[in-house]
Amino acid sequence: MSDEESSDGEEQINLEQIKYNSLIIEAYNSFQKRDLKQAIEYYNKALLDLEHYQDFDRIALVQANLAVIYFHSCQYKQSEQLLKKSLQTLEKVNQISEHRNALYVKIYANLCVVYIILNRYDEAQQSNEQAINIIINSQDKQKKDLLEELVYLYFRFISFKNMGDGQFDNLESKYQGATLACFYSSMALNRELCNDLVGAVNYHQKALKVWEQVNDQGFIIISLKHLIYLLQNLNESQNNIIQYQNMLNYYLQTDEFKGINPETLFKDFENKINCAKQVNIKKIFIQINIYYVYFKKKKKQITNSVKRLENGLNDQILNISSNSLLKQNNAEVLNDFGENFWKQALRLRLTSSIRYSQQIIQGKKLDQEQKQALQIGLDQMKQTIIMLKQEKHPLVEKQLINMPFTQQAVSNLKASISKLNKMILKFIFLDAFDKLQMNAVNKSRLSAVNRQQKKINNIIENAYKYTMVGDYLLKCNKTSNGRLQKFFKLAQDCTLRWTAREKNINNKSKVQFYHMQEVRGVVYGKVTDVMCKPYNKKLQSWLCFSLILKSRSLDFFCEPDQINKWLIALGSETKKFNPGSYALRPAQVYWRKMKLILYYYFVEPHLQKGKTFYHSFVKVIIAFGRNQYKLPIINNTK
Structure with missing residues (x-):
């Protein structure tokens, strides 16, 4: 392959990588926003792109993440199928690596939780044992990290009691041994870090019984230490605390722990708990890593391993305290020349x-x-x-x-x-930047739309307030000549009421009304037969409007300061009950009002004889311009 061909190939791979990364980022952002449907769509697109390559590790990881999203959307069957499919994808690769071990643990832990939801407890226990076997067979330096991941995945399953039929109340009939104890210890830490001390004590007590049955002295000591700490904070009776303290002293004197200083084993225990609560819940699970100190190790290795693990834990807690609690800046990184x-x-x-x-x-x-x-x-x-x-x-x-x-x-x-x-x-990342730029433009447009919509909502709200107080309007009669002034009000029960006097508006025997549900539309101008009658000829069209009912119309003439509010409020109320009805939006009201005003002053037949009528709106605008953009003064009476 020539250099030019190689460069083109690398460029093509980079573009595909950018496209894949953008899909993964969009999926993650959608998941953070709890838009699970959109996250599933992006992950499926990413999977389609990955099918062109033989990167089985990445395909398995995307499948596992997609399964987690299906789990959160309560699609447990799809989650189970994808997790199994992810396992099959990993089996295509014979090599073993730290990355694949972590992915195996993630898949089996999530399968375990899915089986719990589906009430398939034997399969849940098998999945948990598979995860533990992978951890046991991994390298010593990776075991504690994999255990931390396993317990964290179980901890993420925040409260098993909230997941349906309360099947966690009788776990003893469904689980046994270390699997049962692992769940109890996880939930105990969950409750402790969420400051539910009573719940934490209950779960630690249950876990302690099971750890005693399987004779795991490492976890027995950890459970006892947590129980003593919690009971002291709850101000429980000294008898229970003394009982657990005696048990702790007993196990510390056994051959397995003989010669180990308890102060070294539980140094700054309370500070570590508090620091974990304030900084990062995940850090507290480092304490569980002591389990591997006792697991299949010789007696001579115990003392050094415990000290080494405790020193590492102390260093991490110190870093957490200095960086997060004390808010101290990290040391400045030097450049290649050793300069600040x-x-x-x-x-x-x-x-x-x-x-x-x-x-x-x-x-x-x-x-x-x-x-x-x-x-x-x-x-x-x-x-x-x-x-x-x-x-x-x-x-x-x-x-x-x-x-x-x-x-x-x-x-x-x-x-x-x-x-x-x-x-x-x-x-x-040119494509990614273009996409970000387009997102910024779209957000800017959306922000402008939101501001405009807020203004429109304020206009509608003010119109509602005005019409619900009520005002006098000129009502044009249908069957007899003439017009009568009535007091109109849009009532709370969504009825348009009117009466001769304002004081009678709440007297049902003296008012007439129509429910807004009966209104088929709100028209602006002289549109109905009533408004086109000769005796209404001199009424300004831009101050007239009508409500269209099933068999008749209600026709009104307003003052200039009334027309906008009545049109907008009645139009919005009509649309609320009859979405398919004809009613103008606020912007349409203003636009039509402007046209009606211009037509009234430059077209309508009340003008002097011999005047040229401009029936085209464009010609009306031209006439308006020729008049120096001013409306002519017309002496008109009602």
Whole structure:
């Protein structure tokens, strides 16, 4: 293969990788938003892309993640099928690695939980044993990490009691041995870290009984220590605490633990519990790793293993406390030359200044004094660079850091690095950046739409408030000539009421009304037969509207400050009961009002004789422009 062909192949692989990564990111984001249907869709698309390659590890991982999402969407059968399919995919690879062991543990643990939901307890126990066997057969350095993953997966199954028919109340009839104890211990830690101390005590007591039956002294000691700690916090009677303390002392004196200092074994126990609650629940499960110290190890190895494990645990707790609880900054990372960031920024700025000064000296005509001054500055900057490499005194470094020149250099370097990173990322992940940019544009558009919708909602709400208070409108009669002024109100029971006097609006015997459900539409302008009668000729069309009923219409004439509110409120109320009815939205109301006003002043036949009527809206706009965008004054009476 030529170099050009190789480059094209690598570019194609990168594009496919970017597409796959974007699908996985979208699936993860959808899962975080609890949009499980969308997450399933993205994972299925990712699986289709992976089918073109023979990367069985990645295919199995995606299948396992998709199974977890099916589990959260309560599709347990699909979850079981995908987990089994993931196992079959892994079996196509004969090699054993740490990554595959972790994936096997994840699959079997999730299968165990699925079988619990499906009430298939024997298969659940078998899946748990398969996971434990994989952990046992793994390398010693990986065992504690795999156990932590197993218990964490069970812990994620937050409360077994909330998963249906309460089958966790009689576990003894469904599980036995270490499997039962493992569930009890997991739930005990769950309750303890969620500050449910009573529930934690109950689960620890149940776990202790089972650990005693299987004679696992490591977990017996851990359970006893937790029970003593919890009972002390609950202020229980001293008899129970003394009883558990005696049991703990007894097991610490056995041959397996003889010579081990209890203070080393449980150093800062309470601090570790509190730190785990405040920082990261997952960290507390590191204590369970002591289990492997006792598992198939010789007596001589126990003391050193416990001390080594405790030292590692103390270091992790110390890091958690310093980084998360005390909020201390991490040590600054040095570059390849052993420089701090501020030193690198200062050196680069000094180097740039030296180069610029040299160009000035060589390119411009300077007198002797100017050249000497520039040369002195050059020498000082060169000396400063040498000093930066050798200076170690903290006070001198502090003064250099606080110099405005240094602060500006640091800001410039950060800006350059940020710009360079963006260019590199944009070049490598161009498709992803385009997608992010489109998402940003869409969000901006959506934000504008939301703001506009909020304004519309405020207009509708104000219109409702006005019409529910009520006001006088001119009602145009259908059967007799003339118009009567009535008080109208949109009542709470969704009826449009009217009466001759405002004080009678709540008197059922003196009001007339229609339920808004009977309204078929709300029309704006002179549309109905009533509004087109000769005696209504002089009414301004942009102040008229009608409610269309099954066998008649209700026709109204409003004042200029009333028309918008009544049209918008009655239109919204009509749409609420009859979605298919004809009613104008607020924007349509304003648009039609503008057209009716222009037609009234430039088209309608009340104008002087001989006037040219512009029946085209475009011609009306032109006439409006010729009138210097002003409405003519018309003396009109009702």
